[in-house]
Amino acid sequence: GRQLQLxxxxxxxxxxxxxxxxxxxxxxxxxxxxxxICTYPKSGTTWIQEIVDMIEQxxxxxKCQRAIIQHRHPFIEWARPPQPSGVEKANxxxxxxxxxxxLPTQLLPPSFWENNCKFLYVARNAKDCMVSYYHFQRxxxxxxxxxxxxxxxxxxxxxxxxxxxxxxxxxxxxxxKDRYQVLFLFYEDMKRVSKGPSEEPLQTQDPKCEIQKVxxxxxxxxxxxxxxxxxxxxxxxxMKENPMxxxxxxxxxxxxxxxxxxxxxxxxxxxxxxxxVTQNERFDEIYRQKMEGISxxxxxxx
Ligand code: A3P
Numbered sequence: 001g002r003q004l005q006l007x008x009x010x011x012x013x014x015x016x017x018x019x020x021x022x023x024x025x026x027x028x029x030x031x032x033x034x035x036x037i038c039t040y041p042k043s044g045t046t047w048i049q050e051i052v053d054m055i056e057q058x059x060x061x062x063k064c065q066r067a068i069i070q071h072r073h074p075f076i077e078w079a080r081p082p083q084p085s086g087v088e089k090a091n092x093x094x095x096x097x098x099x100x101x102x103l104p105t106q107l108l109p110p111s112f113w114e115n116n117c118k119f120l121y122v123a124r125n126a127k128d129c130m131v132s133y134y135h136f137q138r139x140x141x142x143x144x145x146x147x148x149x150x151x152x153x154x155x156x157x158x159x160x161x162x163x164x165x166x167x168x169x170x171x172x173x174x175x176x177k178d179r180y181q182v183l184f185l186f187y188e189d190m191k192r193v194s195k196g197p198s199e200e201p202l203q204t205q206d207p208k209c210e211i212q213k214v215x216x217x218x219x220x221x222x223x224x225x226x227x228x229x230x231x232x233x234x235x236x237x238x239m240k241e242n243p244m245x246x247x248x249x250x251x252x253x254x255x256x257x258x259x260x261x262x263x264x265x266x267x268x269x270x271x272x273x274x275x276x277v278t279q280n281e282r283f284d285e286i287y288r289q290k291m292e293g294i295s296x297x298x299x300x301x302x
Contacts, residue, residue: 005142012107012164015142017079021087025077028087028109033096035118035218037073040169041102041162042132043124044187046262048214049073050234050245052098052120055215059226061233065244075100076109102163105172119180120217121173124187125298126166126287127271127280130156132264134274137161139259153279157286167290174296183217185210188268188299207231236266269301 006013009022018025030036037052039045050064053072057063076099078086090097101108112119124132133156137146143162146152159165177184190210208231215222222230232238239245240263247255247262255262275283 002141002143002145006144006162010107012104013160013162014077015079015162017081018077021077021079021085024085024087025079026109028076028090028111030099030109030111030115030117031095031097032115032117034112034115035096035098035120036076036112037098037100038119038121038173039100039102040123040129040166042129042136044122044190045100045102046245047187047190047234047236047239047266048120048122048185049100050239051211051214051230052218054230054233055211055218055220055222056098058222059229059233065242073098073100075102077101077103104164104169105176113180116181118217119173119182120185120214121177121182122185122187122190123170123173123296123298125268125271125300126170127275127283127300128187128268129166131271131274133161135260135264136262139256139262140254141256142254149274153283157283167287170296171291171294174294183213185213186298188302191266191268192299192302207234236263239263240266268299272301 005016007016007019008014009019035052037045037048039048053064054061072093074086074089074093076086076090078089084092086099090099130153134146134149134152137143137152146155155161156166159168163169173182174184176182190207193206208227211227211230211234215227240261243249245263248257250262252258
């Protein structure tokens with residue numbers, strides 16, 4: 001069996017070592033020009049991180065690979081002693097920082113709000129997120145065993161998973177987005193490929209369009225050729241074969257990729273292969289209740 005690895009802070013389950021390190025995390029001193037990549041787990045964190053990295057390195061793949069080895073973009077709540085914590089890693093890096101977090105708004109270190117940092121939030125539809133999280137917990141040996149799909153369905157809805165409820169996380173970040181510098185992106189928009197002029201209707205969102213939004217948000221401008229290269233290099237297929245992004249360097253006692261690969265499917269609509277009709281109806285009803293009054297629309301299939 002696996003050891004119990006999650007503990008609560010303010011009703012949210014987090015990794016035990018994170019909770020042990022909680023005062024260091026809360027006292028973290030973000031700087032005004034910092035960029036924070038924010039996601040609920042399994043929403044495309046690795047993907048957006050690679051995009052941001054490629055933008056920072058002007059499309060230089062070799063520099064990105066080095067950057068990942070050096071663990072740039074630390075997770076602010078990351079802790080696994082005796083290795084340096086996310087906070088310690090950040091503090092050894094030159095500013096301004098690009099950092100990552102899965103924390104819900106109410107648990108974010110206050111300095112991020114005080115310094116009006118930039119927040120890049122990526123949201124993914126709840127059903128695909130649940131499916132992805134289920135397979136991740138099967139293969140991730142330092143997270144609780146998810147049990148059966150039926151059991152996990154209940155666990156996910158109740159929010160008793162690492163980093164808390166999907167509903168509360170997405171709602172929290174959506175509600176503050178107009179008061180702070182937030183670029184709110186959707187996994188599904190990043191996946192969507194524009195149809196050609198002959199195929200109506202013309203979609204406006206596609207990876208390039210979403211990447212261009214990130215470039216602008218970061219206050220940069222890149223040549224068209226660099227943008228095209230970033231689109232290519234951050235495709236699911238490329239990232240699945242890249243040892244720097246597919247986590248194949250992480251030991252099997254942490255991530256057992258023989259159970260489920262870290263780069264699993266990377267699609268929109270895989271929930272249809274998991275949800276029964278009854279589960280789907282029940283989920284839709286719960287979704288309506290929990291997301292009532294929130295004008296946020298998720299694409300459920302492409
Ligand atoms: P699936 O399990 O549905 O395949 P995170 O990085 O937040 O943990 O999210 C992981 C999810 O993002 C996985 O979803 C993974 O396959 C998907 N993903 C990673 N890189 C991707 C990419 N370049 N394009 C599309 N999806 C990607």
